[in-house]
Amino acid sequence: MRKQRGLLIVLSGPSGVGKGTVRKELFSQANTNYEYSISMTTRQPREGEIDGIDYFFKTREEFEALIELGGLLEHAEFVGNYYGTPLAYVNDTLEAGRDVFLEIEVQGAAQIRAKAPDALFIFLAPPSLSELKERLVGRGTETEDIIAKRIATAREELEMMSLYDYVVENDEVQNACDKINAIIKAEHCRRERVEKIYLSMLRGE
């Protein structure tokens, strides 16, 4: 049987909801069998962030050159910085039959929905807006001014929530990870069933 193309998994959610924390937890688990696509950004590295591991850190000129060359699957500007997904890595990995996990904001996810409607879209939601603020402030990585901008953006992002296939509340990290893994498993079952029935129809059975 031909190798099925991998599944593209998109995780979005407002800044501070815990996407990074949940993603790191997912990838620390031994049974994780999807690949993380490292994004490009023009944002300054935070303390402890490593180029090529957390992000590929680029200048605005480098980033704009990549856009021109068509090297990004999607890109967006978020609170003053560019963020984007390298196209070649995603395509090559999916082509090899492996799943790819993207952690991106909502504008980028909408671009992917237009290009790859068969991707799986999961929105990570906070238990409440006040809890979101607490997490963002508690992380302590942004200035007050940037936190205010990110919270204003969060309200717009939450309005996009209903467009996603699934909404997972990040109450407890492990709970959110278990739900995400269950969703991915269910999507694989769905795709296998569709493929099986489709093939049997083609064979005229």
Ligand SMILES: Nc1nc2c(ncn2[C@@H]2O[C@H](COP(=O)(O)OP(=O)(O)O)[C@@H](O)[C@H]2O)c(=O)[nH]1
């Ligand atoms: N569109 C898009 N968004 C991204 C990409 N990589 C990261 N982001 C999103 O950009 C936003 C800001 O990221 P970052 O500055 O690292 O802040 P944090 O996610 O709050 O820690 C978050 O919503 C990320 O999920 C990408 O490749 N494309």
Ligand SMILES: Nc1ncnc2c1ncn2[C@@H]1O[C@H](COP(=O)(O)OP(=O)(O)O)[C@@H](O)[C@H]1O
């Ligand atoms: N389920 C959770 N409960 C409480 N705090 C959380 C939870 N998930 C993440 N956090 C904390 O919230 C802050 C923001 O998390 P982070 O993963 O950086 O969010 P994002 O990547 O969505 O911006 C961090 O300090 C993190 O430790």
